[in-house]
Amino acid sequence: MNDVRELLDRAVGGAGKPAVSAAAVYAKAARIRRRRRAAASAAVLAVVAAGAFALPRTGGDEDPAHASVASAGPSGASTPHARDKAERLAALLPADVGEIEEVSLLELIKRATPDQARTAYLGPLDGHYAFRRDGGVGYLVLTLEDREAVERKTGRPADPDEDLCVRVIQDPARTDCVRDVLPDGRVLTTWHDSMDREGDDSVGWGPELAGRLTQADGSQFLVRSSTGFEGPGTQGPLLPAPPLARQQVKDLLTGPEVLPKG
Numbered sequence: 580m581n582d583v584r585e586l587l588d589r590a591v592g593g594a595g596k597p598a599v600s601a602a603a604v605y606a607k608a609a610r611i612r613r614r615r616r617a618a619a620s621a622a623v624l625a626v627v628a629a630g631a632f633a634l635p636r637t638g639g640d641e642d643p644a645h646a647s648v649a650s651a652g653p654s655g656a657s658t659p660h661a662r663d664k665a666e667r668l669a670a671l672l673p674a675d676v677g678e679i680e681e682v683s684l685l686e687l688i689k690r691a692t693p694d695q696a697r698t699a700y701l702g703p704l705d706g707h708y709a710f711r712r713d714g715g716v717g718y719l720v721l722t723l724e725d726r727e728a729v730e731r732k733t734g735r736p737a738d739p740d741e742d743l744c745v746r747v748i749q750d751p752a753r754t755d756c757v758r759d760v761l762p763d764g765r766v767l768t769t770w771h772d773s774m775d776r777e778g779d780d781s782v783g784w785g786p787e788l789a790g791r792l793t794q795a796d797g798s799q800f801l802v803r804s805s806t807g808f809e810g811p812g813t814q815g816p817l818l819p820a821p822p823l824a825r826q827q828v829k830d831l832l833t834g835p836e837v838l839p840k841g
Contacts, residue, residue, distance in 0.1 A: 677712025710822035726797035736797025
């Protein structure tokens with residue numbers, strides 16, 4: 580599915596140098612796992628081979644009583660704008676999602692400068708967010724693409740009548756695809772992605788819940804609720820599950836807060 584795979588490819592590409600491929604950015608930590616297999620015990624080998632790999636938690640038994648918002652902005656410095664966006668997002672989510680911070684994956688992964696990583700967003704809550712809980716760090720990536728952007732990328736506007744699950748199930752790494760037709764005609768398609776793919780990049784992504792909300796005007800929201808990544812720029816171990824579940828993603832995307840005013 581090019582839509583979501585291109586989402587972070589655009590985010591981590593550029594920075595004054597040729598962009599990496601989407602496959603490279605989204606590569607599962609296959610190479611990292613192979614190195615670990617060489618030194619692992621037989622028991623660990625069995626777990627990895629079964630696809631149950633997970634990094635250990637480092638946060639003890641901490642159980643956040645409410646969603647808190649970090650003060651660091653995308654470039655690592657405290658900015659009112661970053662805090663405001665993170666606070667507005669936190670206000671829309673359940674109290675137990677963890678600590679939310681707006682970040683820049685381009686800065687984290689590609690070591691881009693704040694100026695190089697600067698991105699113009701259409702939606703008021705578009706961006707990249709780190710979710711910290713239980714000692715791990717996951718990410719939410721949200722991007723609204725207008726009709727013109729979709730047409731430039733695909734040659735046609737987003738089509739609510741398209742059954743995205745037909746394409747999704749052609750990739751063994753993608754499972755549990757659900758197509759939800761909303762009363763207003765918009766269509767939200769979500770699926771789980773193990774991200775278990777080979778790649779030529781040192782960054783490997785953990786399992787995630789991905790999705791696309793197709794709108795009647797030909798625009799679309801692209802979303803990733805990721806358990807995190809390993810490699811350069813990592814901020815901590817993977818979360819045991821995506822930071823936002825399917826219903827939480829649906830509630831977020833179907834609310835007026837994510838739409839541009841007017």
